[in-house]
Amino acid sequence: MKMLNQFKSFLLILLLSAVFGCNNYETPEIEVGEFSNGVWVINEGGFSVSGELSFYSFDTEDVQNNVYAAQNGGAMPGSFLQSLTVFNNTGYLAIDNANQVQIIDMADLRVTGQINDLAKPQQLLVVGNNKAYVSEWGEDGFGTQIAVVNLSTRTITERITVGQGPKQMILANGSVYVLNTGGFGSDDNMTVINPTTDEVENTITLVDGPNSMVVDAEGFIWVACSGRYAPDFSRLEVSGALLKVDPGLGEIVERFDFESEFSSPSELAITANGQRMYYLYNGGVYDFAINASALNDSPLIERSFYGLGINNRTGQLFLSDPLDFNSDGKIVIYSSAGIALDSANVGLVPSSFYFVN
Amino acid sequence: MKTGFCVLLIAFLLSGTTAYAQLGSDTLLLEAVEIKSVPLEKYGLGTKIQTFDQEQLRIFPSSNLSDLLSRQAGVYIKSYGPGMLSSISLRGTGAGHTGVFWNGININYPSLGQSDFALLPLVGVDQVAIHYGATGALYGTDAIGGAIHLSQKSNFKQGSQVRLDQMLGSFGRMRSSVNYRWSNDQWSISTLIDRLAAENDFEYINTAKIGRPKERLDHGAISQYNVQQSIAWKPGALSQISVNAWYTTTDRELQPTMLSNTKDTQADQNLRLMADYSLMSDNHFWQIKFAYLSDQLLYNESDDSKTKQHIIKLEDDWSIADKLSIKYGALYNYVTADLSAYEEEESRTDLFASARWQPISSFTLVGSLRQALVDDWTIPLTPAVNATWSPDFLQNKGFSLRASWARSFKTPTLNDRYWRPGGNPDLLAEDGISYEAGVDFSKKRKNSSWGASLTVFDMLVDNWILWQPKGSFWSPENIQKVNSSGVEMSISVTQRLANFVLDQSLQYHLNRTVNLSNTERRDLPYTPRHTGALLQKINFNSWQAIINHQYTGERFITADNAQMLPAFYELNLGLSYQFSWNGTKITAQANVHNVSNVMYQNMNLRAMPGRNYTFNLTIEL
Numbered sequence: 001m002k003m004l005n006q007f008k009s010f011l012l013i014l015l016l017s018a019v020f021g022c023n024n025y026e027t028p029e030i031e032v033g034e035f036s037n038g039v040w041v042i043n044e045g046g047f048s049v050s051g052e053l054s055f056y057s058f059d060t061e062d063v064q065n066n067v068y069a070a071q072n073g074g075a076m077p078g079s080f081l082q083s084l085t086v087f088n089n090t091g092y093l094a095i096d097n098a099n100q101v102q103i104i105d106m107a108d109l110r111v112t113g114q115i116n117d118l119a120k121p122q123q124l125l126v127v128g129n130n131k132a133y134v135s136e137w138g139e140d141g142f143g144t145q146i147a148v149v150n151l152s153t154r155t156i157t158e159r160i161t162v163g164q165g166p167k168q169m170i171l172a173n174g175s176v177y178v179l180n181t182g183g184f185g186s187d188d189n190m191t192v193i194n195p196t197t198d199e200v201e202n203t204i205t206l207v208d209g210p211n212s213m214v215v216d217a218e219g220f221i222w223v224a225c226s227g228r229y230a231p232d233f234s235r236l237e238v239s240g241a242l243l244k245v246d247p248g249l250g251e252i253v254e255r256f257d258f259e260s261e262f263s264s265p266s267e268l269a270i271t272a273n274g275q276r277m278y279y280l281y282n283g284g285v286y287d288f289a290i291n292a293s294a295l296n297d298s299p300l301i302e303r304s305f306y307g308l309g310i311n312n313r314t315g316q317l318f319l320s321d322p323l324d325f326n327s328d329g330k331i332v333i334y335s336s337a338g339i340a341l342d343s344a345n346v347g348l349v350p351s352s353f354y355f356v357n
Numbered sequence: 358m359k360t361g362f363c364v365l366l367i368a369f370l371l372s373g374t375t376a377y378a379q380l381g382s383d384t385l386l387l388e389a390v391e392i393k394s395v396p397l398e399k400y401g402l403g404t405k406i407q408t409f410d411q412e413q414l415r416i417f418p419s420s421n422l423s424d425l426l427s428r429q430a431g432v433y434i435k436s437y438g439p440g441m442l443s444s445i446s447l448r449g450t451g452a453g454h455t456g457v458f459w460n461g462i463n464i465n466y467p468s469l470g471q472s473d474f475a476l477l478p479l480v481g482v483d484q485v486a487i488h489y490g491a492t493g494a495l496y497g498t499d500a501i502g503g504a505i506h507l508s509q510k511s512n513f514k515q516g517s518q519v520r521l522d523q524m525l526g527s528f529g530r531m532r533s534s535v536n537y538r539w540s541n542d543q544w545s546i547s548t549l550i551d552r553l554a555a556e557n558d559f560e561y562i563n564t565a566k567i568g569r570p571k572e573r574l575d576h577g578a579i580s581q582y583n584v585q586q587s588i589a590w591k592p593g594a595l596s597q598i599s600v601n602a603w604y605t606t607t608d609r610e611l612q613p614t615m616l617s618n619t620k621d622t623q624a625d626q627n628l629r630l631m632a633d634y635s636l637m638s639d640n641h642f643w644q645i646k647f648a649y650l651s652d653q654l655l656y657n658e659s660d661d662s663k664t665k666q667h668i669i670k671l672e673d674d675w676s677i678a679d680k681l682s683i684k685y686g687a688l689y690n691y692v693t694a695d696l697s698a699y700e701e702e703e704s705r706t707d708l709f710a711s712a713r714w715q716p717i718s719s720f721t722l723v724g725s726l727r728q729a730l731v732d733d734w735t736i737p738l739t740p741a742v743n744a745t746w747s748p749d750f751l752q753n754k755g756f757s758l759r760a761s762w763a764r765s766f767k768t769p770t771l772n773d774r775y776w777r778p779g780g781n782p783d784l785l786a787e788d789g790i791s792y793e794a795g796v797d798f799s800k801k802r803k804n805s806s807w808g809a810s811l812t813v814f815d816m817l818v819d820n821w822i823l824w825q826p827k828g829s830f831w832s833p834e835n836i837q838k839v840n841s842s843g844v845e846m847s848i849s850v851t852q853r854l855a856n857f858v859l860d861q862s863l864q865y866h867l868n869r870t871v872n873l874s875n876t877e878r879r880d881l882p883y884t885p886r887h888t889g890a891l892l893q894k895i896n897f898n899s900w901q902a903i904i905n906h907q908y909t910g911e912r913f914i915t916a917d918n919a920q921m922l923p924a925f926y927e928l929n930l931g932l933s934y935q936f937s938w939n940g941t942k943i944t945a946q947a948n949v950h951n952v953s954n955v956m957y958q959n960m961n962l963r964a965m966p967g968r969n970y971t972f973n974l975t976i977e978l
Contacts, residue, residue, distance in 0.1 A: 047614075048914070048963070049962070050616055050962065073567060075566050075569075076566075077616070078614075078616035078617060097614070097616070097617045097619065099618055226829065229778065232777060233777045233779070262828045322826075323917075324826075324916055326917075327915055327916045327917030327919065328915070328919045348915065
């Protein structure tokens with residue numbers, strides 16, 4: 001009798017087991033408004049946590065998180081979102097760890113396609129009719145190529161060899177300027193490409209680790225450089241620098257060196273009128289007028305951030321704080337004079353912004 | 358999904374009868390041991406020790422250490438995929454907070470400070486013991502959450518034995534091993550050659566992608582060779598010399614996340630050599646051990662990490678009087694590391710002593726003390742006090758009580774201290790203080806035996822090391838303070854009815870691990886509050902049926918507890934038949950894993966296989 005009970009219970013277990021046959025992954029449901037007046041926050045994500053997009057509305061001053069998942073049936077974009085480029089209301093999301101650029105309808109954030117066969121894509125730049133460049137770090141992070149993409153077929157047509165670890169690209173005066181950051185290694189220059197012929201026209205030597213650039217009101221290109229650590233990483237043996245490059249001459253016309261042995265400028269951004277730049281350095285946010293003769297000694301904002309964006313319409317500064325990189329981060333909004341106005345909780349490792357207004 | 362655990366419990370309660378129980382199979386029973394080692398519980402009494410002998414290790418043949426721990430001990434194993442990096446979280450601690458010992462020597466990589474449990478096959482291992490809790494005073498560095506002991510035993514007077522194992526399974530899984538053993542009354546030799554290969558090209562539903570497509574994993578293949586040789590010689594009745602060699606080489610394609618198609622690879626080579634001499638006299642048990650451990654990890658064929666350890670350990674277990682014995686000794690380890698990121702060498706010395714005092718038969722007290730020194734810096738003195746008490750009025754009912762207070766530590770890993778960039782040579786050792794108490798119950802009846810044990814613990818780990826962003830790179834700091842507390846329960850029952858023998862063992866861990874460094878007292882990522890396992894075995898003549906339930910509760914994946922993975926439940930079944938043919942013992946076993954075909958993720962975005970099968974054939978000559 002006892003035995004019989006035991007076998008009954010085994011049967012019960014088997015039956016109950018079937019209950020667990022389906023695990024429900026819930027799709028977060030978010031009421032998504034119009035994405036017309038606000039800013040997209042690109043949350044990079046981490047090794048085992050996908051990146052995401054958040055939208056901060058200027059109308060409601062509220063943030064909506066996990067918009068990608070909400071609008072795409074619970075799907076996630078992937079890890080290490082590097083950048084969002086928008087052209088004709090189509091978004092191009094460069095996803096490093098997925099080796100893919102995803103194409104998004106910016107009106108509702110639904111994914112409409114992919115560009116595959118990329119290796120650690122960093123940024124997409126539309127350079128002509130149906131043509132775009134995608135900077136890539138290569139499978140090992142030491143890549144030296146950018147992919148030429150046909151946007152109607154969404155395929156790679158050819159690759160152009162540039163410097164190592166190409167990242168940011170801009171189109172100015174009919175040429176494409178590519179910053180060669182070094183990727184997982186180091187490099188120190190900028191490649192100039194003719195987007196019509198896809199030929200490399202020039203290579204401009206900068207300082208080690210160029211990480212971001214802007215074009216000012218007078219047409220000069222400003223580049224923030226990370227410098228280079230000594231082989232034992234004890235200090236920067238080449239310190240960080242801010243460079244003014246004359247694109248016509250193809251050379252540096254002004255150079256500002258930074259003092260710190262451990263920190264260097266990054267996230268260079270410029271106001272809509274092209275007169276004032278902002279950058280992150282040594283635990284603070286600094287500003288710099290394009291005609292200033294020296295760097296500012298003290299920061300405009302004393303707080304460490306990871307990403308920086310400027311709202312062209314209002315001049316407000318948007319800064320991102322990833323906290324411990326293992327928690328959802330924050331964005332903080334400051335006036336152009338450095339007064340904190342608002343903050344919001346966003347996703348994992350917020351790193352860059354795209355303004356819609 | 359807490360219902361998953363309820364199923365375990367209901368299943369268990371329904372299958373039981375009246376509410377009487379006893380000392381579990383997990384609470385070590387003293388057994389006759391060869392001359393090679395002092396039983397763990399002699400000085401480890403008062404704490405929770407769970408052992409798995411050869412028969413238990415072979416319930417699911419061809420499995421590795423991570424399978425055993427999750428299926429049979431209900432311990433949480435973080436796994437990046439089948440055969441991929443698997444690390445343990447004992448009592449909510451981190452992957453490096455469990456010491457892993459091979460015949461008494463810590464085999465955690467000194468660079469990473471932890472072991473990959475998927476690289477430790479159980480073929481050739483004769484016993485696995487889990488010693489829960491702060492056992493640093495007994496075992497040294499790493500043993501904050503506990504220690505795992507893998508041991509090999511030499512048998513004498515057995516003549517020659519050959520054992521052939523062949524496994525075939527889903528997704529191109531294959532394991533073949535040959536073990537030859539020969540012994541007379543003085544010599545014992547064992548040779549094992551073992552090969553594992555798996556394509557791991559399983560199909561899964563990619564819940565992270567748009568449209569939830571069905572995909573096939575195309576980058577998760579594994580190939581492993583495992584060779585073991587041991588020779589033992591007993592020149593006299595009271596001494597033994599043993600030599601053990603263990604070599605594994607494992608090549609793995611690293612399974613990417615469900616949102617990636619990266620093609621990373623990892624090759625691990627581990628050579629472990631050991632020679633020991635044991636000598637028994639009236640009151641002493643002397644042992645000297647020499648060990649050489651060489652570990653190499655090659656990532657993407659370019660990032661190389663090589664470490665070598667040269668170890669001497671001398672100890673004596675001295676029975677001073679009937680009621681008093683002490684074990685004392687010293688360990689010296691010279692470590693060299695040659696990595697792409699740094700080169701380093703250092704000396705580590707441990708001095709340790711334990712005293713066991715049994716003033717009356719119902720009460721035993723053990724005090725232990727260890728001082729570890731690493732080059733010129735000192736690790737805090739590590740004491741422990743343990744006791745067991747089973748007065749007559751409790752013992753008559755089958756109960757005994759135990760308690761323990763202990764300190765534990767972890768030497769910062771070589772990577773923590775020397776990695777370039779970011780390594781922080783000024784780190785302090787991680788420092789744990791733990792309290793635990795437990796009650797064990799055992800009862801034998803004519804046709805049944807019951808065992809149960811209940812343990813409560815509370816642990817504080819200070820100076821917990823975390824890598825933090827610091828300027829342009831990351832650097833480790835002693836910044837986190839963690840409290841872990843919980844209850845561990847195990848119940849085992851063996852019942853006999855006619856030709857049936859029913860064996861059941863339930864393990865349940867209730868655990869909460871919180872970060873005290875922030876005011877919100879959040880859970881640490883990947884520390885499920887509930888885990889459990891139920892193993893049911895029915896033997897009928899030459900047949901054996903196995904039902905194994907495994908439950909892992911919800912766990913957070915980020916430090917702010919903003920994202921959570923759902924709980925999962927896995928059911929595994931096995932059926933085996935044993936017969937003799939011309940004096941050859943043959944065992945055939947068929948297993949179905951993940952019977953209910955649950956699509957789950959143990960770790961975020963890491964696909965796991967659905968229902969799959971293995972078939973085993975064992976031939977013993």
